[in-house]
Amino acid sequence: MIVALAGGVGGAKLADGLYRALPAHQLTVIVNTADDLDLFGLRICPDLDTVMYTLAGIANPLTGWGIRDDSFAALEMLGRYGRPTWFRLGDRDLATHVARTERLQAGVPLTAVTAELVAALGIRATLLPMSDAPVATRVQTPAGTLDFQDYFVRRHQAETVTGVVFDGIERARPPAAALRALEEAEAIIICPSNPIVSIGPILAVPGLRDAVARHPGPRVAVSPIVAGRALRGPADRMLESLGHEVSAYGVAALYQGLIDGMVIDEADAALARRIEGLGMQVLVAPTVMNDPDDRTALAVRVLAFCQQIRQEAR
Ligand code: FO1
Secondary structure, eight states: OEEEEEOSHHHHHHHHHHHHHSOTTOEEEEEOOTTOEEETTEEEOHHHHHHHHHHHTOBOTTTSSSBTTOOOHHHHHHHHTTOOOSSOOOHHHHHHHHHHHHHHHTTOOHHHHHHHHHHHTTOOSEEEESOSSOOEEEEEETTEEEEHHIIIIITTTOSOOOEEEEETGGGOOOOHHHHHHHHHOSEEEEOSSOTTTTHHHHHHSTTHHHHHHHSOSOEEEEOSEETTEESSTTHHHHHHHTTOOSSHHHHHHHTTTTOSEEEEEGGGGGGHHHHHTTTOEEEEEOOOOOSHHHHHHHHHHHHHHHHHHHHHHO
8 A cells, every 4th residue: 555645736646646556445645634724614625625636537627626617606606795705615616515514513533524525426545634633724924924725825825934833733643544554555655745834734743754754665755846946836935935945955855864765857857966965765757747647657657666665675
């Protein structure tokens, strides 16, 4: 079994490649839930839903999040009632949040609710939230401390990030199934998600970083930074304002001691030697995933890299 750690759209794409490349039921994805929010009395888990819709083949291909060909009649009506509409919840997507919230309110833990939704969508992989207890990323900026989706969606990531806190992280615990999966994993793959606000919260859940650190490997990360730029979102600006090098090297340095291998894009081949100096192997491969074939191709390369590291360690 392979365990992937993933955040939003970039992470979901590689998780989908792994899902296509591996036999059924051989993939477990541990997903960031620190982006989660409550809106209209509903619990919304954007990263879990992005991974779930992507693996189910129903994600909106234009945005990477939300559902393909969704309509927005409910949101439009909510707008008429003066409710906020900046977080674009489609009608079908809303059904997910209604179903999830109903089950959570009945006392079912998020891990079990997620398993129900995943099964209903016919996904033959395991999706696990990083914890059942809520954790909320808050972003420190010159405009004040902002809720994550306020920073990310409402303000279009325009503010400079000077710090990040994960509210509630000390009370969070990894689901037992996540610890078991990490212990039994043949390999751990850190998807090309934002290392600060997508992978960062997962590793900050007490016990999770240690579980990765204890694993005998192979543990491999894929850089979300290509040629000094984030493929999506604010990872490049965040790395810079938080004092990290904005490159695949900067990402590898954040994971130093946790991973045995780093996958970087062909555009960054010149960084390989420096990254090896951090005590990890490097695979140079095409990492930009424009279509489902790219996802599978990258997943196959990453899995072969894991196999190579495993054989060399013998
Ligand atoms: N991202 C946006 O940029 N704008 C939106 O209006 C938006 C709505 C949305 C609704 C449901 C959902 O599951 C995700 C949504 N996202 C939206 C994506 C999400 O905010 C981010 O991709 C993640 O939180 C960052 O990983």
